Amino acid sequence: MAKIIKNYEELVTEGYGQGHGRDYKPCKTVQNFSSIGRSHRVQGRVSKRLHHLFSDLELSTFLLLDWNQNVTDIREHYPLDIYDLNSICSRYRMKKVSVDYIPFTLSSDFLVDFGKFSIALDTLYSKDLNKAHVIESLEIKRRYWEEEHNTPFKLITEKDIPATVLENIKWLYVEKNDLEITNHMIDLAVYFMEEISQYPQSSLIQFCKHSDQTQKMGIGATLALFRKLFALRILQFNLEISYLELKLSEIHASNLLQDENTVHATN
Known part of the structure; x- marks a missing residue:
């Protein structure tokens, strides 16, 4: 017990689990924690940090959160206060937190802010839900967040991940961190929307192939342009529909494009 308290206090002293946005330091990083599964380091759109x-x-959950425009901060591997945890364990006569739990200290996978509202999330593959120590750990976390910190706690399994939405976001995510909205991108979106109105029943893939041929562009060039416009949210579509099956009639201009057009019209 002394070891994990020392580890916890060292983490706090060194600033882990503290800060917001770009300044937040997770209590576990790829460098200091060995993962049983695959590790990922991903640049965040919301936080502007790795x-x-x-x-x-965890990656799937993060991508869904990072794409959500209502999310204002994502803090992964958020350490839980060891003293609050053991107070819960004593109150409910549960085994106190020990070094048998996650190294360094017990943590929640994500603490997510939606403006002034926050929710704590843990991710777990459904095959592990029948393990007694896992269930106990989850119950401790639930009581920690909901009873001690008045914060909702939710468990995410692979069954909660919408496959099509995730694949679309992965496709868009490649682009979005290196892009900015320019007049050229706005003009390009206006041009595509005019073209789309002429071929509403065509699929996006068919339209892009045809455009590549008629404009003498490289294979995939038009689709790459659409991906940039989607990533910037200048053009939008229902992410529950795969971009591979998307019809042009299912693509619409965002308020951003409409606002820009209004500005151009008044100048």
Whole structure:
């Protein structure tokens, strides 16, 4: 017990689990924690910093959160106060937190802010839900967040991840961190929307192939332009529909494009 308290206090002293946005330091990083699954380091759109993730499920959850425009901050591997944890264990006669738990200290996979509202999330593959120590750990975390910190706690399994939405976001995510909205991108979106109105029943893929041929562009060039416009949210589509099956009639201009057009019209 003394070891984990020391580890916890060292983490706090060194600033881990503290700060917000770009300044937040997760209590576990790819450098200091060995993962059983695949590790990922991903640049966040919301936080503008590198996020450390220790499974494909954590990555999937993160990408869905990072794409959500209502999310204002994502803090992964958020350490839980060891004293609050052991107070809960004593109150409910549960085994106190020990070094048998996650190294350094017990943590929640994500603490997510939606403006002034926050929610704590843990990710877990459903095959592990029948393990007694896992269930106990989750119950401790639930009571920690909901009883001690008045914060909702939710468990995410692979069954909660919408496959099509995730694949679309992965496709868009490649682009979005290196892009900015320019007049050229706005003009390009206006041009595409005019073209789309002429071929509403065509699929996006068919339209892009045809455009590549008629404009003498490289294979995939038009689709790459659409991906940039989607990534910037200048053009939008329902992410529950795969971009590979998307019809042009299902693409619409965002308020951003409409606002820009209004500005151009008044100048």
